[in-house]
Amino acid sequence: MEIKTTTNSLFDPYAAGLDKSTEARNETRLKARAEGTGTEASQGDTVTVSQDALLLTEARRAAQSAPDVRSEKVEALRIQVANGTYKPDSKLIAASLVREEPGLFKI
Numbered sequence: 001m002e003i004k005t006t007t008n009s010l011f012d013p014y015a016a017g018l019d020k021s022t023e024a025r026n027e028t029r030l031k032a033r034a035e036g037t038g039t040e041a042s043q044g045d046t047v048t049v050s051q052d053a054l055l056l057t058e059a060r061r062a063a064q065s066a067p068d069v070r071s072e073k074v075e076a077l078r079i080q081v082a083n084g085t086y087k088p089d090s091k092l093i094a095a096s097l098v099r100e101e102p103g104l105f106k107i
Contacts, residue, residue, distance in 0.1 A: 080086035097104065
């Protein structure tokens with residue numbers, strides 16, 4: 001079974017422009033220093049991204065670069081199913097469903 005990611009750049013507002021804005025800001029600073037003009041305050045508005053947003057962006061990039069399939073685990077489960085030794089823990093599965101999807105059981 002193949003699982004495809006459905007996330008898009010609209011979900012991560014910082015990732016799309018973060019690198020570009022940092023690069024542009026650095027270029028502006030270098031030009032100002034080379035020309036010897038004014039202070040950074042005279043360059044216009046500045047934007048600061050919170051540390052939490054930077055960490056979230058870094059975590060998202062790490063997750064997206066991780067492999068989609070853990071081949072070793074899939075192969076181990078495939079062998080267990082083929083041998084008839086695969087015994088899923090239904091209580092553990094139910095507990096995970098309740099924990100991850102609290103609204104699932106509301107009527």
